[in-house]
Amino acid sequence: MGKCPICKIVKLLAGIGALNWGLVALFNVNLVTTLLGDMTTPAKIVYILVGISGLMTLVTFIKQCPCGCTK
Template structure:
């Protein structure tokens, strides 16, 4: 399970950096590497989106299990 967490975190970081480049310079690095509108670029975008959804789970799990509240009492 640790591998998937690290892998999805890396993809979320890559996606965030790509959006930063789009916002700052109008450069979509994923489209530049794989071709705008290509199937590979779409797969990368889908994987980044799924990774973001996966990374949402741990904070909600921590809150639901009381782990977050326990950490606040230290």
């Protein structure tokens, strides 16, 4: 992944998602549900964005960044 704004946002969201999972396992604290409620529309939007970011992270693991910037 490169240094373009899209890559940074993707990394940020994927990081938040990973961190949240870690917190759930370690401390039983889910930041997303704590801040936005359990499976409310805003919480779902965050999960969907994190999911898309995770997918993009996996894609860029084997391919170039979807936005076209170099690695």
